Amino acid sequence: MKVVLGLLLPCLLAEVWLVPGLTPDPQLPEAQAQLTPTAQNGTGEEDGDEAARDKEDRAEQNGAEEDGEEEAEEAEEPWLTASGQQLSEETSNFGFSLLRKISMRHEGNVVFSPLGLSVAMAALMLGATGQTEAQLGPGLSLPARDQSRPVPRQALFRQLRDRLSRNRELGLTQRSFAFIQEDFDVKETFLNSSKSYFDTECVSLNFHNASQAKRLMNEYIKKETQGKIPKLFDEINPGTKLILVDYILLKGKWLTPFDPVFTEEDTFHLDRYKAVKVPMMYRAGKFASTFDKNFHCHILKLPYRGNTTMLVVLMEKMGDHLALEDYLTTDLVDTWLRSMTTRRMEVFFPKFKLEQKYEMHELLKQMGIRKIFSPWADLSKLSVATRNLRVSKVLQRAAIEVNEKGTEALVGTLSEIIAYSMPPIIKVDRPFHFLIYEETSRMLLFLGRVVNPTLL
Structure with missing residues (x-):
């Protein structure tokens, strides 16, 4: 006998579709014992001695289970955050x-x-x-x-x-x-x-x-x-x-959608010798961005609703995108994010589906x-x-699939960062990387590389 585990892990589709699944149920008894600390008095209206006794006894009181869950969650937060x-x-x-x-x-x-x-x-x-x-x-x-x-x-x-x-x-x-x-x-x-x-x-x-x-x-x-x-x-x-x-x-x-009226066919350079035509979206407005002088790349932040972001990494020179992958770490990405500055600019970004x-x-x-x-x-x-x-x-x-509405669906490298070297116009018309992450948790949801936006 053998187990076949087919794991459809992310399925990003028209707008952004991912795959691992969840929605937690009540914890197992042993997990509850491990995760739920003694509930604390959350009223703030009782004197100090009684509050201290409540801190020790509340977990044993049957009538305070619902309040205990909320207070336990608050008490757990510092540990869970770290x-x-x-x-x-x-x-x-x-x-x-x-x-x-x-x-x-x-x-x-x-x-x-x-x-x-x-x-x-x-x-x-x-x-x-x-x-x-x-x-x-x-x-x-x-x-x-x-x-x-x-x-x-x-x-x-x-x-x-x-x-x-x-x-x-x-x-x-x-x-x-x-x-x-x-x-x-x-x-x-x-x-x-x-x-x-x-x-x-x-x-x-x-x-x-x-x-x-x-x-x-x-x-x-x-x-x-x-x-x-x-x-x-x-x-x-x-x-x-x-x-x-x-x-x-x-x-x-997208937090601010691209207007389809401004989407036009344009050239996307696959390498120094080959190019394809792609629908190129356009938007003028305020964008957060930076330029990494060490790796010679532009980093552009395209925010979604719900505190989620696509980070676009575009090399300054054609053909250098693969070399960057050897140095990608969370430390490098954090350095990029800390150095970002917001200003008005024009952005051209291709529609693509992978x-x-x-x-x-x-x-x-x-x-x-x-x-x-x-x-x-x-x-x-x-x-x-x-x-x-x-x-x-x-x-x-x-x-x-990335369109005008949105997405359907680093070793501690020392990097010299210029807070503002980004041109007033950035055109993503050559191979690039993208990272989709949730900003509060900094969890990387999707990672990808677009070499030819016309191919699945």
Whole structure:
């Protein structure tokens, strides 16, 4: 027997569609014990002695559960914020490392979700143990547990999803599914943990009838995503026991849209010798930007509603975009963001649509995550029947479409930054990189490279 884990990690489509899934459920009892500190008196109207006693006793009072949840959340915030910042930094750097691995295979268009892959693998960790589990965390650059407060790292992702789901302007939809072979014995603890942390919905199927299983799963996902993911599965192995599907659909609308009236066909230079015609959007207004003199690149900030931003990185010279990837880190991006200045300028930006599918398991093996894909994988927290049980695939399919309305869907390098070297007109008419991140958490949602905007 073997487990095939097909992880549709980000599916960015017309406006921005991503893929790992979530919407947390009530925590498991053990997770509650780890995450919920003693509730504090939030009224501020009682004297000091009584307030101190309340701080110690309130957690034991049955009549104050609802208030306790709100107060506990407030009390947790400093710890969660610090841990969340570390999670965002490590996930982003993992994404930059993955981009470098992808670039070793091809130099064309790229789009994927670092967050999507990290979330899906964190969900898979719930079923792993021993060296298999130990290899996943460092391999994915996930924060190690604080021994003084042994909080599951999955709780950090849940806390992030909670925060993002409360942001209504962001337009984020997150779901998680487990398609399970009808006679496969999955441990109740794994199912409960998946439900608690990732709100996973379980669906029983007969994978022995591979064609029917494929049709049913495609129809199920298509319905759940309202047609945004019309076909996820191309083929199914009849020996499959479990398929996990996580998706995030993010519909990003520009804070200030481009006016379609000003969109015109223009030239996009693929290299020094080749060019294509693309619909080029135009907007005049105030933009935040900077110029990195060390790397000779312009960095432009295009904000979405809901405190989310696309960062566009455009090299000054044609053909230098690939060289930049060796130096991308969160430290470098933070340096860019700190040096930005806002001023009036004219921006030309191409409409584009990308769709990419990656066999992430091959890339993960190159990054040191091998045991979970081997015959010696230890998935004993997933099922009693662990013999010959391994993960055979981790897939990510991502798509992004950028138009006038919006997006549907760094080693500490010393960089000399000029606060203002950006020309009054910036025209994105050659290969560039983009980063889509949520500003409060600084979590990198999508990362990509546009070499030819006319190709999927």
